Amino acid sequence: MPRNRDVSRSMQRYWDERARENAVYYVDTTCDYGAPDMDRFFETGRAIVREAFLEAPVQPSGRQLAVEIGPGLGRVCSALAPHFEAVIGVDVSDEMVRRARELVTDSNVTFEVGDGATLHSIDDACADLVVTFTVLQHVPKREVIVSYLREAARVLRPGGVLSAQWNGDARPNRYRMRGWWWRLQRRAGVLRDNRAAPQFLGTPVPVSFVRGVLEDAGLVVEGTKGDGTLFSWIWARKPQVPG
Numbered sequence: 001m002p003r004n005r006d007v008s009r010s011m012q013r014y015w016d017e018r019a020r021e022n023a024v025y026y027v028d029t030t031c032d033y034g035a036p037d038m039d040r041f042f043e044t045g046r047a048i049v050r051e052a053f054l055e056a057p058v059q060p061s062g063r064q065l066a067v068e069i070g071p072g073l074g075r076v077c078s079a080l081a082p083h084f085e086a087v088i089g090v091d092v093s094d095e096m097v098r099r100a101r102e103l104v105t106d107s108n109v110t111f112e113v114g115d116g117a118t119l120h121s122i123d124d125a126c127a128d129l130v131v132t133f134t135v136l137q138h139v140p141k142r143e144v145i146v147s148y149l150r151e152a153a154r155v156l157r158p159g160g161v162l163s164a165q166w167n168g169d170a171r172p173n174r175y176r177m178r179g180w181w182w183r184l185q186r187r188a189g190v191l192r193d194n195r196a197a198p199q200f201l202g203t204p205v206p207v208s209f210v211r212g213v214l215e216d217a218g219l220v221v222e223g224t225k226g227d228g229t230l231f232s233w234i235w236a237r238k239p240q241v242p243g
Contacts, residue, residue, distance in 0.1 A: 008116025014199035045075030057223030061159030070135030074100035136166035153217035168232030
């Protein structure tokens with residue numbers, strides 16, 4: 001899909017540049033821009049895994065492989081490592097992957113560079129868990145979000161679970177106004193970071209739409225959280241094969 005490729009290339013350029021500028025900050029903008037606390041940064045990865053996996057409304061039937069869409073610097077992959085035989089993080093940014101490999105040394109964790117819309121390097125029906133956090137919320141086009149959700153369904157084995165967070169803001173015009181305000185501040189020299197770009201602002205998507213995509217892909221939605229907010233969550237399971 002040529003349009004998706006163009007979006008993915010723009011995402012790759014943006015996140016490579018942000019990784020070179022200040023990788024920790026752009027992965028987690030609650031960190032101090034000039035002096036990030038790396039212990040706190042990796043602790044947030046463990047908190048994310050508690051919410052996305054350990055305390056989720058549904059659990060995968062196996063613990064062989066977890067896949068993360070958009071691992072950034074690897075904090076979530078590192079937190080998943082004690083719970084799975086293998087963990088793979090797939091990120092659009094070469095620079096993020098390079099830095100994640102330096103920071104995360106768990107022997108069962110690997111990082112791969114993806115194409116920004118698919119999980120093409122991951123086999124069909126092989127993953128017990130697919131997780132993504134603060135990634136889909138930055139994707140600027142809905143069709144790329146759809147592609148990632150369908151890919152998650154493809155790589156899950158029967159009994160596997162998708163745990164996904166995205167921007168489900170029920171008032172998208174308000175969110176777009178925030179982006180306009182950030183761009184205005186940046187032009188005025190008040191905002192000095194690069195959060196005003198489409199590749200950071202992303203696009204809001206209703207929970208009903210995400211639910212429909214996952215159900216069309218053959219998954220069963222087992223729970224949602226934070227409906228209508230920036231931090232919307234959904235958990236979906238691939239049904240076991242009868243017999």
